[in-house]
Amino acid sequence: MKLLSVNIGVPRPNPWKGVSTTGIDKRPVEGPVAVSAPGPKGTGAVGLAGDRVYDVDHHGGDDQAVYAYAREELDDWEQELGLRLANGAFGENLTTAGVDVTGAVIGERWRVGPEVVLEVTAPRIPCGTFRGWLGVPGWLRRFTLAERPGAYLRIVTPGEIRAGDAIEVVARPADGETVAEAFHRFMHRGG
Incomplete structure (x- = not known):
């Protein structure tokens, strides 16, 4: 299991939502990237140095x-x-x-590289920006029905990561809900 790339957003106009800018255009970067807890939602801060979100009500x-x-x-x-x-x-x-991201259990912890520890918190819920960005007719419905949302993570131990770093599951709740199960529950019961 390994990290293929660390991707940082390039700010661009967002014609798909009521927010003028988006950071969805993520691109691989070279070298180490600092990882640290960004603080509360609403600031635009995320866990990777050099990245941010612009829809601060729903992301970050x-x-x-x-x-x-x-x-x-x-x-x-x-x-x-x-x-x-x-x-x-x-x-x-x-x-x-090599990581079963959607099969990860909420609360599962991953060591990325020698020092960073991340904890799985929730599935990604698709939004209008994601639909517009991909430009595929019926995209949100297809993505939702596939139930392969990927996972959000929080930073437990800060540090630096880079492409090629090993990923190791260091803790996994025995009876927890998977990312896919949490996504299904949210999308079919409204949260």
Whole structure:
């Protein structure tokens, strides 16, 4: 299990939502990236140095400090959609390999590299910016029905990460809800 890329947003206009700017355009960066808890939602801060969110009512803060998505899932979507999806294409900060991100248990902890520890907090809930960014007709419905949302994580232990770092599951609740189960429950019961 490893980190394929660390992806930082490039600010761009957001014609898909009532927020003028978006940071969904995430691109892989070289070298180490500092990771630290951003504080409460509402500031635009996230867990990776150099990144931020602009829809501060719905994104960012400690419980959405980092968003991870599996390269294997991106590959499946490439086949299904007939699109090339680069690392970061879903707006994820971390593109992983060999990690069952959607099967992770809420509260599960991952060590990334030698020092950073992250904790799975919630599934990603798709929004209008994500729909517009991908530009696929019926995208939100397809994404929702697939129940492969990826996971938000909080920072437990700060430090630095970089592409190629090993990812290790260091703690996993025995009876917890998976990211996929939490997504299903939220999307079918409204939260």
